[in-house]
Amino acid sequence: MYYLTQIRETIRIPPNRFGQPLEEVILDISRTKNETTIGGDVGMIVAILSVNEISPGRIVPGDGATFHDVEYQAISFRPLDDEVTEGEVVETTKFGFFMRIGCTDALAHISQIADEYFQMSSRSSGVLVGRESGRTIRPGDLVRGKIITATVDHVSMKIAVTMKGEGLGLKTWIDEKKEAV
Structure with missing residues (x-):
């Protein structure tokens, strides 16, 4: 679900940020640009923790900024198929409900709630x-x-969940099954 991820990218430092501590500027720009964004290979970037590497800056003709290749450490959220997760129901609809898992919501379709019709x-x-x-x-x-x-x-x-299966469902349903055994 949550992963400690190393991310490499090129960061543009505008001239008005020259003279400020480079690592702080890169952290600020990286956080503003990337936190809460979604990337196919890393999932959603939840937080950028630290900068590990900063290359010397390059200047591109016609642009007063410097460009630095950086590597930073981030926490990312990436759901995996068949992963069991817990959350809170945040919305119900005629076609199912949405549950909050981590930093996003997942859909439980009415056909995936239980073996009966809801x-x-x-x-x-x-x-x-x-x-x-x-x-x-x-x-x-x-x-x-x-x-x-x-x-x-x-x-x-987009995340779809099922509550069909042993040990899945509302917490009260699971507790009732435990007491019956």
């Missing part, structure tokens, strides 16, 4: 109800799910 309650808005059991899911509930699909590209991160 639908929106006619009495309470924002509540999914199981047709046979009467079990409910509402925002704020804690759930455990397994990632069945995680797609990360340079623009977005």
Whole structure:
């Protein structure tokens, strides 16, 4: 889920930042430019921690800035298929619910909640109800799910989870099963 990642890139230092400590300037520019961005190979960059390497600056004709090849250490979030994760239900819809995992949300489609059919309650808005059991899911509930699909590209991160399976579902459902055994 979270990884310590080494990232290499070229950073442009504008002339108005000359004279300031180079490492601080590079950290500031890297954080502003890259934190919360998504890259297909690293996932979402959550935080840039430190600068490991800074090359001597290059000057490009027609640009007063210097360009430095840098390597920095970052924490990134990258979901993996079949990973079990816990989170909080943040939104319910007629087609399922979204749970917060890490720094993003994942979708649990109604067909992936349980072996019974779930639908929106006619009495309470924002509540999914199981047709046979009467079990409910509402925002704020804690759930455990397994990632069945995680797609990360340079623009977005799409994650689908299932709650079907042993040890998955709402925390209260899991506790009920434990007590029954």
